[in-house]
Amino acid sequence: MRKSNLRFGIILSLIASVSILLAHNFTDFKTTNKKAKESGSIISAKANITDTSSEAFDKMMSVLTHKRCVNCHPSGDRPRQGEDSHIHRFEVQRGADNHGTPALRCNTCHQNENNNYSGVPGAPDWALAPIEMAWEGLSRVEIARSMLNPASNGGRNLEQIVEHLTEHELVLWAWEPGVDSEGNPREKPPVPKEEYIAAVKEWAEAGAHIPEE
Numbered sequence: 001m002r003k004s005n006l007r008f009g010i011i012l013s014l015i016a017s018v019s020i021l022l023a024h025n026f027t028d029f030k031t032t033n034k035k036a037k038e039s040g041s042i043i044s045a046k047a048n049i050t051d052t053s054s055e056a057f058d059k060m061m062s063v064l065t066h067k068r069c070v071n072c073h074p075s076g077d078r079p080r081q082g083e084d085s086h087i088h089r090f091e092v093q094r095g096a097d098n099h100g101t102p103a104l105r106c107n108t109c110h111q112n113e114n115n116n117y118s119g120v121p122g123a124p125d126w127a128l129a130p131i132e133m134a135w136e137g138l139s140r141v142e143i144a145r146s147m148l149n150p151a152s153n154g155g156r157n158l159e160q161i162v163e164h165l166t167e168h169e170l171v172l173w174a175w176e177p178g179v180d181s182e183g184n185p186r187e188k189p190p191v192p193k194e195e196y197i198a199a200v201k202e203w204a205e206a207g208a209h210i211p212e213e
């Protein structure tokens with residue numbers, strides 16, 4: 001009788017500890033499962049943000065790499081012209097202040113507005129982008145890095161870059177490029193202006209992420 005009581009007791013406590021173990025493992029399993037689910041949804045939310053931000057980046061860069069921008073952001077001391085980005089005619093040079101040489105200033109010909117009779121494009125303060133802002137020959141990623149680097153972007157922070165990209169008259173001129181000296185309309189950037197502005201803001205708000213090459 002005493003022996004069987006003891007056995008019964010042992011069995012009972014075995015059952016108890018097994019069920020405690022089981023219950024414990026089960027809660028463990030539930031929490032890890034929940035955690036996995038949560039981190040899964042964080043990962044997919046992140047993936048979504050990266051997707052839309054890299055889509056916005058692509059849109060923005062299809063504008064920045066367009067000749068309407070790069071003709072004025074050349075790597076040498078001569079502006080470029082036209083759809084084939086040929087060297088600017090009339091021996092035009094950058095000059096010390098990016099506004100031409102003392103003998104031949106940009107504003108001798110370039111006024112505050114396009115001149116659609118002569119085909120000279122125009123916007124306020126028409127000048128060549130400084131040499132450290134040269135984008136010609138750079139990849140999209142290199143342009144983006146240069147644009148965000150205060151050493152090569154005129155000491156601007158992200159907010160100022162966004163402002164420049166979305167409001168500056170020389171930038172916005174690209175969507176009102178007028179006609180060339182033969183009367184042919186200049187090609188506009190591949191993304192409509194409002195869509196480009198929205199893409200720049202979306203990309204910046206998502207952290208101004210530059211993808212790997």
Ligand code: HEC
Pocket residue numbers: 063064068069070072073098126127128129130133146147148152153154161164165170171172173174189
């Ligand atoms: C008529 C010449 C001209 C055209 C066209 C032009 N830029 Fe510029 N860009 C400049 C000049 C000049 C500066 C320097 C202005 C300053 O620092 O105040 C500049 C500076 C910039 C900067 C700031 C510096 C940097 O590297 O981050 C950005 C961004 C920029 N341009 C973007 C563009 C984009 C985008 C286009 C086309 C949609 C464009 N530009 C078309 C002349 C031009």
Ligand code: HEC
Pocket residue numbers: 067068069071072079080081082083088090092093094095098099100101104105106107108109110118119120121126127128179180181182186
């Ligand atoms: C002697 C007059 C003259 C001077 C000076 C001059 N330009 Fe021009 N520029 C023109 C004419 C004309 C065109 C239009 C050519 C065409 O498209 O057929 C032009 C076109 C351009 C374009 C081409 C825009 C595009 O995307 O096709 C850029 C960029 C440019 N000039 C920059 C400059 C800069 C910067 C300076 C000063 C360093 C300057 N120009 C000085 C006459 C001049």
